[in-house]
Amino acid sequence: MQPFSYHQVEQADTAIASARLDQSMYLAGGTSLIDLMKLNVQTPQQLVDINALPLAQVEQQGNGVRIGAMARNSDVAYSAMIRERYPVLSEALLSGASPQLRNMATVGGNLLQRTRCYYFRDTAFPCNKRVPGSGCPAIEGYNRIHAILGGSDRCIATHPSDMAVAMMALDAVVQTRGPQGTRSISIADFHLLPGNTPEQETVLEPGELIVAVDLPASPFAARSHYLKVRDRASYAFAMASVAAALELQNGVVRSARIALGGVGTKPWRAYDAEKALINQPLNQNTLQAAAKAAVQGAKPQKYNGFKVELTKRTVMRALATVGGMA
């Protein structure tokens, strides 16, 4: 770890003003940032501690729910409003990390957590995400945990969040404040594909602060489910995960949301899979069509070819559960 200065702030404005300095980062739960600082992967010169900001509420907002950026993962997961109206989000949060980590980790921080790519986390390796232009050893290396969707020849690192995958299925909107004012950003637009600039992971501008995530009311959110497949029963990142939500009318799908985790370079919305279900009854054929569409364009690597089949099966199982077939 390299030396840094540390400031606690109590107001969002002060936070934003403080963070405009170069090499400054916001410190929320710290479960990812402090870890990466110890590894010298992130070396901010200043930490602006935003834990005292009054942004930890989970509350009704219009017909939807607003979740403060500093709400802890545990508090969101166990919120009655979330469990009843957006079960996929509660399930996704509880499938991640461990109770200790969930008690610290925040909603804003979770959206910004960094990849678990081995090569990103070890400064002895080159990494385009960490040192732009230095190369990607994962593509030729051990890439069992890497992405099959959304990769580029510069980066195939997965986004590790479970929470963000559920939010993709819920059409969440990220609310921010920054030096240029406030913005509302659709979750689908929030994370960026790696392309030629894997170091740019989100659309956030320097100093811009996430203040809340809004979950709109929807006809499908209450019938939703998060299914995570992993190498051990708890405390493991997804090999593949699916957030699924359905609006059914007389057994016919009226609207559908399918988002994937553990397989994409960002929280992955499977639009084609959703389309395959619209106005269709749920049966083996339509589930298979959706599963096939979900992995359309997948580019498996040497060690992660299994993720294509695993993703398809996970999509089918998640849909079957949501659709009451399982």
Add this chain to the structure above:
Amino acid sequence: MNSSDMKSVVGKPLNRVDGHAKVTGAARYSAEFPVAKLVHGVTIQSTIASGKIAQIDTRAAERVPGVLLVMTHLNAPKVSGEAGGDRKLPLLQDNQVRYSGQHIGVVVADTFEHAMQAAALVNIRYDEEQPALHLKEHLDQAYVPQGKIPRDQPPDSAHGSVEQGLATAAVKVEQTYTTPIENHNPMEPHATTAVWQGDRLLLYDATQGVFGAKKKVAAVLGMPPENVRIMSYFVGGGFGCKGSTWAHVVLTAMAARQVNRPVKLVLGRMQMFGPVGFRPETMQQVSLGATREGNLTALRHAGTSITSTFDEFIEPVAKTARMIYACPHIETSHRLVRLNVGTPTYMRAPGEASGSFALESAMDELAYALKIDPIELRLRNYAEFDPDKKLPWSSKSLRECYQQGAARFGWQKRNPTPRSMRDGNTLIGWGMATATYPTNRSPASAIAQIKADGTAVVRSGSQDIGTGTYTVMTQIAADALGLPAEQIQFELGDTNLPETPVSGGSQTAASVGSAVHLAGTEARSKLLQLALMDQASPLYGATAEDVIAQNGRFLLKNKAANAETYGAILSRHGLKTIEARADAKPGEEKDKYSMHSFGAQFVEVRVNPDSGEVRVSRWVGAFGVGRLLNAKTANSQLIGGIVYGIGMALMEHTVMDPNRGRVVNADLAEYHVPVNADVPSIDVIFVDEQDPHVNPIGVKGIGEIGITGSAAAIANAVYHATGQRVRDLPLTLDKLL
């Protein structure tokens, strides 16, 4: 007079005597000793797997405030890392890089933070060479080890001719099984605090063997051994990686001498993957031949494992095959392939754990090929004596283990057809395997001292690596001395105490326990003699056989009123203490008997057919391990071994980058060991077994047998559940899709 005359403390489920100290934080581990003027060391590690350090620029590191020393091969004192046996240690004596993660420098600073900051600022330029990284690519370079496998056995063995045995076989199984690199990951990382007092060196070290550390450190530094003292009161798990003295221990001592201050050096979790050993990758060929009736006609187990380019460690995978089943033709062999990796080392049941995966999987394959129940197949080949040594067993309860384990598990309800058992969509599989581990014992000494206040102190070098040594030795001493456990203070973990062996090979209970038993018995005997010859004693004139020792008193068997306390005898003789020392060692029993623990593992797995996820849902293990010293710690030891086996079977896998040879999953988030949710309730049965031959206290050692057979039992259950035979560990979901 004998211990059966009194109520025995041995065997009782006594709570750990050090439990309170541990849960309150009072127990001091090696990085926790407050030493005046202590400074902090951090090692710098190589980032390439093979080559030379062309340039090492320490200027930026030296400018960090508080930095006292940046020690590299350019300024390190000259020492010999090969002196003193044990592992060969790279100790900054040259610019050669032998594996990625080799210690190539030490930074010492006033604070840990300054040392870490500086270590990251050392700039190194390498001349890289092409590393050898893959076992399969270098099989043509496999060689016959120069060394022996444990118990001084040659790497190869042959009884009869396997080719001949296979030629007459009605059914054959010939398969290759592979196991990956695994790392020990005790909760407490390696830690050393080095304090120089003139030309004497005191090391607080997280070690499984204080005396081994003393000898190695003295030899490497060219010091008389009596000038080195090692203390290790509490060790937070070892599993083998703390059995040898590794480079960082000596480097800490070297750095402390350079800066003339005590230095503490704790390895980070990432640094636990490489420089302190690991279970090596293996490739094992097993050939079995059998008659239609299931009698083995041939058994060959040929193992190849990896070692480093500069040292040799043999994973003795085929050792068990020499003795576990009756068969006229048995051949075993061990080969090594040198790669640019750190030197492997002992890891919980080295050889037995990895070897039993191959052999016990092959036995299951043979059972299916013959359509014979896997227990029945094993019974038909039950070894009534050791087929390698041609010696009788000192005791063997394997038949009872199969019977009692199977009964508790409900094995007879098993439908052997793969995929025949389901719970809804979930596939259920039942598998079993044989477990075995040798009974080891080494010379060990102890001193027992009875005090006038009626308490006793018993001392023996040794170590408690979390296994319960403090507790079980207290129990043995209690029985030997005729005192309640709470009146006994047992001291260990210091080379100033009587010499003992490494806590490895499941031998501490047998070795140290025998010494403690003999020292305690002798001290009590000496005290009794004082009384018997003393006219003032109510015991005067009686013989030792007439006397019972109980709660710190001697009393006549048939006249309990004639009694006196230990304190009274000592006081009357003007003695503050009476003590005895025992130097115990194995005797001719090892030439007359083959000594092993045996067991049977039964497991139920549940497999999700869509995801390939395997979860263990039920476990019964039955073991014959001689006398139990403590029912509670013994149960915990077996459970711990089985949990280690669940990890080995389903998740443990140290992954090296295929091009650069760096471990890529060197942390506890990515290197998976079982979490609570992965572990079902584990039912351990101890089969009643009395072994009068093994050692004076009749124990066989229980630290390692729990893992043996575990991985095979799971793989066999997975086959039963899915019809898929996985011969490559770990058994991750991608292998079942």
